[in-house]
Each structure stands twice: as C-alpha cells, then as structure tokens.
Amino acid sequence: MRYAETGFQLEVDLSKGSIDKVETDPEDTALLLGGLGMNLKLLFDRVPPGTDPWSPDNLLIFGNGLLNGTFVPGANRVSVDTIAPVNGFLGHSLMGGFFGAEMKMAGYDRIVIRGQAPDLVYLAIHNDKVEIRDAGHLRGRLMDETQTLIKQELNDKRAWVAALGPAGENRVIMASIDCGNSSAARTPGPVMGVKNLKAIAIRGTKDVYIANPEKAWEMCSRLRKELDLNPNIGDWMATDEDDSFHHNNFSWGNARVRRKTFWSNELEERWRNLKYDHMSRWTGCWNCPKACHNLIKWPNRRRFSYKCYGKDTYHMAAFQELDFTYEILPIAMDLGLDSYSTPQVIAFALELLDAGILTEKDFPDMPSDIRQKFYYLLHKIAYRDGIGDVLAHGVSGAATIIGHGAEEFDHNTVKKFEQLPIKLGKLNPAYFLMIATGEEMAITQTEGSFPQDPITDPKLKEEFINNWVAVPDRKFHEWFRQWEKRDQLPDQAMVEISDWNECMHYLDDSLGLCGFVSSFRGQFGGTTGYHVWNMPDLITLVAGIESDKDRLWECFQRIRTLARALNNRRGLRREMERPPEDHWAVRDEEYEQQLLTKYYDFKGWTFDGIPTKETLEKLSLGYVAEDLIKNNVLTGDEVTALKDPRANKEKE
C-alpha cells in the first residue's frame, strides 16, 4: 500500500503512440520524495547528455509533489521539468491550482511525455482510460477556448486541462502551459509545443490514501488554521496595494531605468480603485487557505487572474501604468505567453530599434503608440511573424541571431534565462551566490528563508529570533544577531544562508508545497507555514515514510546535487555562473570568485562546480558518479573546491 503517492506514473510516447502505467519504486520516493526530485532522476536516467532539447528524446514531465492530492494545506504544486531549449539545462517550472490533485486522483504521481506526435494531439486521461486524441481542430486556439472546448468535447466540466496557446504551438521560448488560474511558465511550454501536444486533460475519481489518518488530519487541520492566521505568508500583493517596493526598486523597460520616486499616495489610491473597481474576487488553489489570485474583468477583455509580480511586468516594461497590464494580460495569456520574460523581450526589441541595431524595416506597420507597439510585438512573437520569429528565441537567443552589438543589450540574463529586472548598488554576497548558482534559474525560486534585511532595533531583533521556529540550526540565530548591514556577514554565513534558502525550495518543489506558504515566505517576517521541523512529521503521517530533520535535509542535498549533476553533464561549469555584469554597480571579481569557491566547497563540489565522486556517493548517488566518470565530466579523483590548487592561487 502506498500513501500520499499512488505508486504509478503514466508514460506516454507520442512517437510510438504508446501509453503505459508503470509502477514505481518506493525506495526512490524515500530518497527523492516526489515532484522535482523524482523528475530529476528520470531526466538523468533517460535523457542522454547530448540530447537536443527540441528532439523527441527529450522528456516533459508533470510531476506531482509527494503530498499533493492529500489534505495537507497548500500542497498542490506540480513540478514541470524538462531539458530547456533556451539553454540546454534543466528547465523547471511549477504549477499550482488543481491539475496535480486531479492527476493523483486519476491514479498517477506523474506524467512522463516522450517523443513527438506526427500531428497536433491532446491527451485525455480519465482514471485508467487514457487516449491520445487528434487536436487538429484546436490548432491556433487561444488558451481559454482550448480548455473550454476540450471540456465540452469530453463532456466533463470537472476535468482540468493544461494547455498551450498559439505561442506554445509555435515553440516560442516564452510560451507557458496554463491550467485554469495556474501556469507552468518558462521552459516547458516550447517543449510541449515541439512534441505536438496541445493539451492534457485529466479527471480522476480514485482515492489518495493517508498513512496515519487521525494524526495526519489533526496536524493538517491545525496547520490550515495556522496558515490562515499567519499574516507573513500568502501573497501580500493580493491585498496590500502599496507596491512601492517593485516600482521604486526594480528597473523599468529592458531592466534599464530605476524610478526611485515613482510611487506616491495619489498613485496608490488611484490604482487601488482601478483594481477593486474591476476585481471580481480573489481565488485560490487546491486546499490552501490563502487566496493569492486576483480575478479581474477589464472592459472588452475576457476575465483573467494574475498573482504577485505579474501585476507589474507589462506596464513596467512599457513605462505605463497598471491599466495597461490589466488590458494586455488577458490577451498575452490567451496567446500563451509568460508575463515575466515576454515584456522583457519586447522592451529589448524596442531598445534595439532605438539604438539602430534593428530598423523600421524590421517592424513594418508598427503603430507609434507604445501600448500598440506592445500588442503588435506580442502577436508577432506568438505567431513568429517577421521579427517575432527572432524574438521568439528569448532575449539571449534573439541577441545572438541579431548580432551587430545586440548582445550588449542582453544584460539581464543568467545562463540565457531572463532574470528579475533588479539593478542595485552594492554586491549582496548571498544573492550573488544564489543568482550565480541557482539550478532553478530564477532568484524567486532560490531565495526566501533567511530575511532580506537585518533588524537593527536590539529588542525587536531578539523578539524576532525568539519566534523564529523555522531555522534549521541555531547558528542562523547567531548570524542574524550579529547582522547589521545587508552585505556584511561572514562568508560562511552567506554560503549557508544560500544553502538553507535553496533547501526549502527543493523540498517544497518535491513535496508539492507552495513557496508562498513556505520557502519564499521566510524572508519577510520569518514565520513560514512549513519548515524542516514540521515537514518530516507530515511526510511520516501522510506518506508513511519515516522522516526527521536530518533525513529530510539529506533529501534536499540529494535532489539539489542531482540537479547540479544533470546540468554538469550538459556542460554547466564555473565560468557560466555569473550574475549579469550590471546587476550591482560595484563589483569585486576576486571576492566573488572566492565566494563561489567557498560555496562549491561547502557543497562538496569541485573547483569547477561539479559534485565530487565522494559527495555523490555519500548521498546515495553512486550511479550518478559512475555516469559522470563515464561521460568524462569527472575523473573520480577530484577534491572539493578549497583543496584545489587554483583556490590557493585565488587567495594570492
């Protein structure tokens, strides 16, 4: 009997047209939990290092977090993983909502897609009945209508449909996969597109079992109430209309201009009215007491929902106001474009036009109004028309194709992946490490447990420390106690802060917990819903897998190291681990490299950023070590970074 998980995964090969329900090994669950952890193993085992992300041999995996579909509050996230066409490394995205729970109730922990359908298809799953259906009639259909049409076709209003819009069908790098109010943005969209898979519809009516019913229920009921009452978790942006933080600190346009005094009371009041005059309600995800989505009805647009910083990206890229985001978002979503990277790509293109690297000829019949320019480029990109065909490669890809100095304007990517538009003054060492080394590629998928800023008032500081349950070790108390200035803490602290921050995301993404009630929400206020002290109890009570803090921490290390090894095998090395050169105004190359070495060493990685054989074996990843040696990524004799002669040279 398997608890929390079903013990089965659905494996679909779209080239062969084969569908298999495959039983999985519970030992793997104990080692890798579920979600991201299990997906990584599949990618490592089944996608050979030289595989082109666009090829049928790439996998697209929708992996349920271990706790999804149970009554653990806030556990609903599906980890959607693949090898990303944008950079050839792990492509990782998370989708909340209801798709995961429905998949569990249909009897599957994950759906593994391989191959490429000869023509556009969709997958219809109802428990054990799984069909690959023709989707010719859905070609070019928008996101919302695709989901509606498939539900009608299946005559099942309760089915959940994860679909592509035209952008995904056209393999646009910024394409996302949407399901109701949730989306797996960035990286998996174009892979689903190249596989000719328009959508996956799922409906399940089977039981998801709980290992220790009474105790699990008691704990989860208590947690639900705690999460509900905890003001530091959920999405503040859903209710707090003071958004001076993003507008005054983040950069506008192509991550270019800071407007430090943009926010005002007058603006806040005006935007508050704008929002609530058009808002239908807040909506939530499966079994979560936080409702983070704002459901908006804008004139002449279909109703849509957004959350968090998605509220700002379009108008900040276009130097407009909130009304612009509200009017363009439903159109962009229907085209199936992600709202983080797409606005940056458009702003980048318009900068190139201003700089004369692109010319008017590249933008035939483009309107003069900035808003209309955005609509114009949105459609060009989604349908890969003219310059849109180039921009569909994302900022880095497009810059390479365009050349003639366009590369200089690609100044906000790490490993070709668009980052949050943050351009600050002084280097923040922990952030340097997280941005440089994050396998999940976006800082929001890495930061979150240790506070962003110190508390200076001694009384408040002690109060904070006393209430700080989430810390995995008392040394974080001490570091926080001595912390005065943002960038000043011992290097060891910076390294371990990055480590803890990562830890929580890797665990969340494997258990299915949402970062907004866990990993992402410790940095403001310290009181997360989940931490390494209550996660083990949940795993034991709900999934029936013995766990404690140390075992859980080792799961994190194993999963994180596996992600690193997967990327190493695909060519990831130290020299690629660089935040954008202008991310901070003041940089110190030597210090940064020393930090990186210390971080690698702490992780048990080589000077080049590859886990050593010993590290891998310690984490029950001996098979990974063997594989890396076979593929000449490791010799097996490597030492950790600080023991490398190059590290001493660094010090001199």
Place this chain on the structure above:
Amino acid sequence: MERNEKRVKTVKEIIVDTSKCVGCRACEIACSAFHTIPKYSSVNTARSRIMVVMDEFRDIFVPIRAGQYTQAECNGRNRYMIDGKEYDECTFCPASCPSRSAFREPDSGLPLKCDMCESDPPLEKPMCVDACTFGALTYEEREEEKAEQETRGDIEIAFEVLAKKYGKKKVMDAFTRLSKD
C-alpha cells in the same frame, strides 16, 4: 387519532455566500476525508457530498451540497445565462440523478447525500463549514416550532396501505362485510 403537543425541531442550515468562495475546494476535501472508513484515511473529491461548481473566468463559484436521490431525471429544464455563458439547470442541481455522475460513489454508482456530518458525539459544525476559512460556508442551527403534528397508529397505517392498493371503496366494503360476521 392521537395528537402531539407543539414540538420544537432543530433545523440545521449551511448558509452559502458564493461571493466569498475562492474555489479552494477545502470543503470537498474535508467532506471526502471525513466520510471514508476509517475516517480521514483517504481523499477523493469524487466521493464528496459537496462540490464547488467552478468556472473561474465567468466568476462562477457555487458550493453545492448533495441533496435527495431522484429516480428519474426532470422532464423539463431551465437554462441559465450567466455572464454570457449558458448553463443548464443540472449545473447547480443538488440531486443525485440518473442523468449524471455527480454525487454518486465513483465505484458503485450509489447516490451520495449530505448527512450534515452526523456523528457521535456530534460535531460542532459540519466538516465543510469548518474547513472553509473564507466564510463562504457558515452553519446555523435554528429552533423551529413545528405545527401540531399528527401521529398515526398501526391500524391507521395498515388501512392507508390497503386503501392505496385496493381503493377506499373496496376496503370499506370489506370492513363492512367483516363487521357483519
């Protein structure tokens, strides 16, 4: 015929404020977990006796509680237009009925009906209400004075059954015949 004193009945009500529903389905999850044996040993919203009818992009969020089982489907139906989209009457219907799969045990097809989480000892409020942290579901108990109610004795019930089966006249004839003997 016996007559009772005036009687006070407790009416249990779940008040649904659809404007507060966020569609998290915590009510469905709690319901399905509570009604499994042993309690809380599984989650399966298809077994839930409450379901949130959701259509986010039309702003439809309506929790519906499973009502009576009906042997036959309706012979006439209403259609609702909400925010430009058409819904048939079944969409918001609480009945377990032959025309659809809602509110039926997924394995056996047996009808499901809300029992207000009847339990010994009784719960303070039904599980779905307790799970709803958004206030979309609230529970009220109302004392309702019932009009005088007649209770019927065994003989009356027996006659009623006979009358139903054979018609009043036949029963009266038989009674008259018997009383002459």
